Amino acid sequence: MNALVEKIGADRIRQWLPLATLVILVVAIGIVEPTFLQPASLLQLASDTAVLFILATGVTFVIMLGGIDLSIQSMASLASVIVALTITRLGYGSFVLAVAVGALAGLLSGLAHVKLRIPSFIATLAAGGVLFSTALVISGERSITMGDSARALQEWITGTVFGIPNVVIVGLIVLAIAHTLQSKTRFGRYSAAIGAGEPAAYASGVKVDRQKIFAFILSSGFAALAGVILAGRLSSGSPTLAAELLLPSIAAVVVGGTAITGGVGSIWRTLVGALIISVVRIGMTFLGVNIFAQNIVFGAVLILAVAITIDRSKIPIVK
Amino acid sequence: MSESPATTPALALVNVDKYFPGVHALKDVSIEIQPGEVVGLIGENGAGKSTLMKILSGVYQPDSGSILIAGEPTHIASAADANHKGIGMVFQEQSLLTNLTVGENIYLGNEAQFTRFGIVDWNALYAAASRQLAKVQVDVDPRMRSEDLDFAARQMVELAKALTLEDLAGGHLVILLDEPTSVLERAEIEVLFARVRALKSRASFIFVSHRLDEVLELSDRIYIMKDGAVVGDLKSGEAEVSELHQLMVGRSLQSEYYRETLQKPYRDEVLVEAEGLSLGTAYKDISFKLHAGEILGIAGVIGSGREELTRTLAGFAPHDGGRLRVGDRDVRLRSPAEAVDIGLGYIPRERRVEGLVLFLSVAANITLGDLGSLARFGLINAGEERRLASKWSERLNVRTPSINTLCLNLSGGNQQKVVLAKWLNAKARILILDHPTRGLDVGAKEEVYELVRATTAEGVAVILTSDTLEETIGLSHTVLVMRDGTITHRTEAAPGAKPRQVDLIGHMV
Numbered sequence: 001m002n003a004l005v006e007k008i009g010a011d012r013i014r015q016w017l018p019l020a021t022l023v024i025l026v027v028a029i030g031i032v033e034p035t036f037l038q039p040a041s042l043l044q045l046a047s048d049t050a051v052l053f054i055l056a057t058g059v060t061f062v063i064m065l066g067g068i069d070l071s072i073q074s075m076a077s078l079a080s081v082i083v084a085l086t087i088t089r090l091g092y093g094s095f096v097l098a099v100a101v102g103a104l105a106g107l108l109s110g111l112a113h114v115k116l117r118i119p120s121f122i123a124t125l126a127a128g129g130v131l132f133s134t135a136l137v138i139s140g141e142r143s144i145t146m147g148d149s150a151r152a153l154q155e156w157i158t159g160t161v162f163g164i165p166n167v168v169i170v171g172l173i174v175l176a177i178a179h180t181l182q183s184k185t186r187f188g189r190y191s192a193a194i195g196a197g198e199p200a201a202y203a204s205g206v207k208v209d210r211q212k213i214f215a216f217i218l219s220s221g222f223a224a225l226a227g228v229i230l231a232g233r234l235s236s237g238s239p240t241l242a243a244e245l246l247l248p249s250i251a252a253v254v255v256g257g258t259a260i261t262g263g264v265g266s267i268w269r270t271l272v273g274a275l276i277i278s279v280v281r282i283g284m285t286f287l288g289v290n291i292f293a294q295n296i297v298f299g300a301v302l303i304l305a306v307a308i309t310i311d312r313s314k315i316p317i318v319k
Numbered sequence: 320m321s322e323s324p325a326t327t328p329a330l331a332l333v334n335v336d337k338y339f340p341g342v343h344a345l346k347d348v349s350i351e352i353q354p355g356e357v358v359g360l361i362g363e364n365g366a367g368k369s370t371l372m373k374i375l376s377g378v379y380q381p382d383s384g385s386i387l388i389a390g391e392p393t394h395i396a397s398a399a400d401a402n403h404k405g406i407g408m409v410f411q412e413q414s415l416l417t418n419l420t421v422g423e424n425i426y427l428g429n430e431a432q433f434t435r436f437g438i439v440d441w442n443a444l445y446a447a448a449s450r451q452l453a454k455v456q457v458d459v460d461p462r463m464r465s466e467d468l469d470f471a472a473r474q475m476v477e478l479a480k481a482l483t484l485e486d487l488a489g490g491h492l493v494i495l496l497d498e499p500t501s502v503l504e505r506a507e508i509e510v511l512f513a514r515v516r517a518l519k520s521r522a523s524f525i526f527v528s529h530r531l532d533e534v535l536e537l538s539d540r541i542y543i544m545k546d547g548a549v550v551g552d553l554k555s556g557e558a559e560v561s562e563l564h565q566l567m568v569g570r571s572l573q574s575e576y577y578r579e580t581l582q583k584p585y586r587d588e589v590l591v592e593a594e595g596l597s598l599g600t601a602y603k604d605i606s607f608k609l610h611a612g613e614i615l616g617i618a619g620v621i622g623s624g625r626e627e628l629t630r631t632l633a634g635f636a637p638h639d640g641g642r643l644r645v646g647d648r649d650v651r652l653r654s655p656a657e658a659v660d661i662g663l664g665y666i667p668r669e670r671r672v673e674g675l676v677l678f679l680s681v682a683a684n685i686t687l688g689d690l691g692s693l694a695r696f697g698l699i700n701a702g703e704e705r706r707l708a709s710k711w712s713e714r715l716n717v718r719t720p721s722i723n724t725l726c727l728n729l730s731g732g733n734q735q736k737v738v739l740a741k742w743l744n745a746k747a748r749i750l751i752l753d754h755p756t757r758g759l760d761v762g763a764k765e766e767v768y769e770l771v772r773a774t775t776a777e778g779v780a781v782i783l784t785s786d787t788l789e790e791t792i793g794l795s796h797t798v799l800v801m802r803d804g805t806i807t808h809r810t811e812a813a814p815g816a817k818p819r820q821v822d823l824i825g826h827m828v
Contacts, residue, residue, distance in 0.1 A: 197676035204687045205659025
């Protein structure tokens with residue numbers, strides 16, 4: 001019984017650890033660099049976090065189920081290329097096209113995973129390769145800069161409303177939709193059930209395959225949306241535009257406190273995780289850490305976060 | 320027979336207790352095994368046999384009491400530690416790795432003695448493996464892959480593997496035989512028993528089995544367990560099957576235990592009808608009718624096909640011949656989801672794996688089978704969910720701090736009530752009870768019986784496979800007996816006119 005009490009206590013601490021970490025990091029940077037705490041800086045932080053948050057949100061759905069999606073950065077890059085290539089012809093339709101391609105890619109990864117019974121990391125690793133090469137081929141292996149006419153169409157990404165950057169508003173809309181999906185719908189509940197105990201979910205009549213496929217569609221679709229936004233912010237599309245974002249995205253999910261083994265997690269946690277990653281990134285900039293060295297830190301943070309959050313007693317064998 | 324009472328026991332448990340959440344699994348258990356003795360250990364499922372075996376093999380630690388090896392108090396920290404102290408195991412579920420050779424399996428984890436500078440001398444290992452195999456007089460090439468052996472030969476290899484502990488422990492061995500005969504043919508059992516007798520000079524044995532006649536045949540002495548306690552200790556020569564059975568069950572058959580007064584006649588409405596149902600080699604030509612309010616018990620030994628038939632009805636193993644009607648439709652259930660859709664609910668034997676999502680709350684588990692009816696415009700109505708979960712939790716008397724408690728923290732009996740609540744909430748008209756009282760203590764069992772009776776009184780039909788024949792007979796309106804994949808016998812089991820176990824056993828084996 002004592003062990004049980006201790007466990008609940010530990011769980012509660014574990015639950016608040018990410019938010020506490022975020023607050024401590026923000027305060028620490030604020031002490032070193034007081035301008036960081038001004039509204040303008042914080043809005044900048046929010047803007048810079050949006051793309052990472054949207055990527056991480058998508059993959060949260062897959063991780064909740066106990067799977068992983070390694071194709072998200074390639075999908076985001078491909079989406080940026082699709083927008084850059086088609087925006088003059090299709091206008092707003094180019095955004096829809098990019099996200100639709102994302103959803104389709106997710107559908108195919110999901111089908112490969114559940115119908116061919118391929119582990120999700122293999123299915124999405126392969127899908128990522130396909131998507132990356134597709135982006136390379138259709139872009140002619142180069143970065144495509146978008147002109148002024150295209151920029152006008154991207155006002156919904158780059159503009160502001162009452163001083164609040166649109167990209168932050170888009171991020172909040174994604175948060176609202178994803179949170180509702182995850183906490184209020186059958187899909188969200190089934191995902192948690194599958195992640196925590198797939199055999200019981202299956203025996204209870206849950207259509208496990210369907211939920212999984214839907215999670216991959218969401219993951220890839222949100223990745224494409226992130227690519228669209230990234231393209232808007234950088235006014236270009238490139239097959240490597242999101243190349244360094246896979247690791248920080250997954251780190252954001254796990255740092256936020258969603259279990260990498262599935263079953264436990266939320267979109268709020270992913271938001272906190274994404275903000276932590278952003279703040280750490282800014283902190284490193286203040287400390288003068290080479291931008292290309294950042295993934296060294298994020299890699300270490302990911303390992304550390306998993307090591308802290310994982311309950312080893314539940315996982316006798318790790319493959 | 321070992322007739323030397325004054326010797327120090329090779330192994331003894333003294334006043335051992337073991338608790339799990341909500342269950343007092345072992346109650347002040349004391350047993351001893353003399354050198355060279357074969358001790359039988361019997362009891363119903365849930366009596367504490369496997370807990371006892373797991374304590375001896377180092378998987379669990381006793382909460383109180385002590386373990387003595389050759390008179391010395393000792394602590395068994397792990398399975399490897401048990402091995403080093405001369406306790407070996409031959410499991411019901413065989414532990415050989417089928418992709419390795421026989422020799423590799425025998426010395427798995429103990430290759431160091433054949434290793435120099437990190438290189439294994441395979442010739443030496445196989446030669447040693449041959450010597451081990453000779454001890455059990457089995458004619459198997461140690462270089463064969465284990466998957467190429469039949470079940471009986473693998474069992475012998477396991478025994479040979481256990482005997483390698485002689486070198487490791489450097490003393491007398493105690494070998495635990497956990498249901499070693501459950502899938503063996505009679506001739507193979509004879510061979511196994513002959514080997515065990517021949518090995519009594521080098522080892523003692525604890526023999527766990529459900530087959531009482533075999534326990535009487537092989538053992539020198541028999542411990543009988545019931546509800547976590549040792550309730551009998553008999554010399555084999557002085558005991559009879561009926562006496563053992565009486566001690567195991569702990570009472571002469573009481574009809575009220577199974578709430579037979581609550582057994583109401585079933586209705587005329589047929590909910591499930593099978594006609595010539597078959598599946599591969601598992602079962603064939605199965606025909607029965609299941610009526611509203613009826614409990615249909617299926618009796619049979621392992622391999623009789625009753626387990627597969629149960630899985631078919633639950634949607635895990637679609638039949639490949641014959642007809643299955645549920646309600647007024649012909650169906651072939653390709654997934655549990657299809658079964659659930661037409662009003663079937665499965666209460667599995669692996670409650671913690673297939674029955675519940677342990678890391679979800681009581682409420683979430685209760686509504687898992689029918690979330691659709693809680694959703695409006697795709698959103699789950701949280702208030703309605705709480706109301707339903709509370710309703711069922713109260714009605715079934717689920718003892719839980721709150722409906723938000725994780726099912727992980729409930730006792731087995733209360734977990735089983737949550738599984739039942741899930742299907743009642745989903746308005747299942749047909750329940751498939753697959754060993755529904757496995758691992759529950761007596762009080763929890765009685766609660767389950769009561770709930771099953773109350774549920775059938777409402778017109779729900781039940782298909783029951785059970786751990787004990789007694790439970791099958793006690794609960795059922797109708798009993799089907801299966802053997803080798805076919806129905807060999809069908810009998811009514813009205814209150815006051817229940818068939819006798821011996822009459823059914825004749826049709827089972």
